[in-house]
Amino acid sequence: MxxxxxxxxxxxxxxxxxxxxxxxxxxxxLNTLLPVGPAEVSTEASEAATAPEPLVLPIAAESAPVPPAPTPDSFREAVNRATSAVAIGQSAQSKADWQLAASRWQQAINLMEQVPSNSPNHAQAQTKAQEYKQHLTAAQRRATGSIVPAAALAPAPKAVLPAGxxxxxxxxxxxxxxxxxxxxxxxxxxxxxxxxxxxxxxxxxxxxxxxxxxxxxxxxxxxxxxxxxxxxxxxxxxxxxxxxxxxxxxxxxxxxxxxxxxxxxxxxxxxxxxxxxxxxxxxxx
Known part of the structure; x- marks a missing residue:
């Protein structure tokens, strides 16, 4: 030391x-825009002005292609909600705090269950959803003032970070x-x-x-x-x-x-x- x-x-x-x-x-x-008067109009110009205008049919403009909406990353958003739930739970001091934590766990579960089956994260999402349900139950019990048995608590989830x-x-x-x-x-x-x-x-x-x-x-x-x-x-x-x-x-x-x-x-x-x-x-x- x-x-x-x-x-x-x-x-x-x-x-x-x-x-x-x-x-x-x-x-x-620490370290230290003369108004312009009426213009003269010639006879030719007057006749031209009274001549019928040719009929012009409107042409429908080609609509620009609409780019596809970005695909939401349900898995990543679910992890973010779970991370937030953990932080809230670690500093929770009231039932309202635990109600907020429970809400974040529920959001995380819903998002994990929305991960499509063709996603490479699908299997992990299913596992995470079950894990998050345990944390949801614990947070709900604390929100109602109930004692949470130690056996009912799963280890706090670790963040799954993208490469880099x-x-x-x-x-x-x-x-x-x-x-x-x-x-x-x-x-x-x-x-x-x-x-x-x-x-x-x-x-x-x-x-x-x-x-x-x-x-x-x-x-x-x-x-x-x-x-x-x-x-x-x-x-x-x-x-x-x-x-x-x-x-x-x-x-x-x-x-x-x-x-x-x-x-x-x-x-x-x-x-x-x-x-x-x-x-x-x-x-x-």
């Missing part, structure tokens, strides 16, 4: 920006245009899922003090960070055993602790190509 001084020094060198939100903390960089993708991350919302994603942190006290900002302008990962306490982060030192008003504050630094989102996993991630909202940095996803859509972030290998 590195010394506290070595870790803090390395973290300061590798970190360019932090999003320190709330309490005076915000996302910032390292992760597919659902976007839960946005804050000032920055995507909010569900991130699972694992520490000495266990694992929990939190909403965090996915800010491509930050290289370091920041979590709140509440997040650090919830998962049990081991503090190993501190760094000096410059915030919005230009002042410098000291932030604790520690290790998170694992960071997971959208199928991507990073272990032994150094995090700074402060602010009122978590910020996911490039130290987790920086080695991948990033494509941010309206509902999903894709990380390309």
């Amino acid at each position: 590195e010394s506290a001084r070595a870790i803090a020094s390395r973290f300061m060198l590798s970190t360019v920006a932090f999003g320190l939100v709330g309490c005076g903390l915000s996302v910032n960089t 993708l390292a992760a597919q991350i659902p976007i839960q919302g946005r804050q000032g245009g920055t995507p909010i994603v569900a991130v699972t942190l694992k520490g000495s006290s266990g694992a929990q899922t939190f909403p965090m900002l996915f800010d491509t302008g930050a290289t370091g990962t920041l979590i709140t003090a509440e997040m650090a306490q919830a998962v049990g982060v081991t503090i190993v030192g501190a760094i000096q960070a410059r915030i919005a008003d230009g002042s410098v504050v000291s932030l604790p630094v520690g290790y998170v055993d694992a960071v997971e989102l959208g199928g991507l996993r990073r272990e032994q991630v150094i995090v700074a602790i402060g602010g009122s909202y978590g910020l996911l940095g490039q130290d987790v996803y920086g080695e991948y190509g990033i494509a941010i859509g309206s509902h999903q972030i894709n990380l390309h290998q």
Whole structure:
């Protein structure tokens, strides 16, 4: 294990920006047309004007071919709904949360059952549909306050990613245009899922003090960070055993602790190509 001084020094060198939100903390960089009169009309022109015009029959224009509508990828969409259901279930704290998770599981099941028989994913879709039904039952029971027997729970489904993708991350919302994603942190006290900002302008990962306490982060030192008003504050630094989102996993991630909202940095996803859509972030290998 590195010394506290070595870790803090390395973290300061590798970190360019932090999003320190709330309490005076915000996302910032750390290192520093003469009307014309009536025209005369000649006799020839007048006669021409009164002559009957030849009859012209309209010719029907050829209609442009309508391109076929794109075929929806039911399998991929089903996986996306299931991934969303897992994220909701991991952070669910009320019956309404579990009702939303159950709704996503039902959508995932319906989509899996729509995968055509000639699809290469048909067999897997049938298996997934049965697996998702177990998760639906569990979520429905939790939504009604019932205890779910451990035997009734199937392992959480793993994302099936197309070739070339390292992760597919659902976007839960946005804050000032920055995507909010569900991130699972694992520490000495266990694992929990939190909403965090996915800010491509930050290289370091920041979590709140509440997040650090919830998962049990081991503090190993501190760094000096410059915030919005230009002042410098000291932030604790520690290790998170694992960071997971959208199928991507990073272990032994150094995090700074402060602010009122978590910020996911490039130290987790920086080695991948990033494509941010309206509902999903894709990380390309």
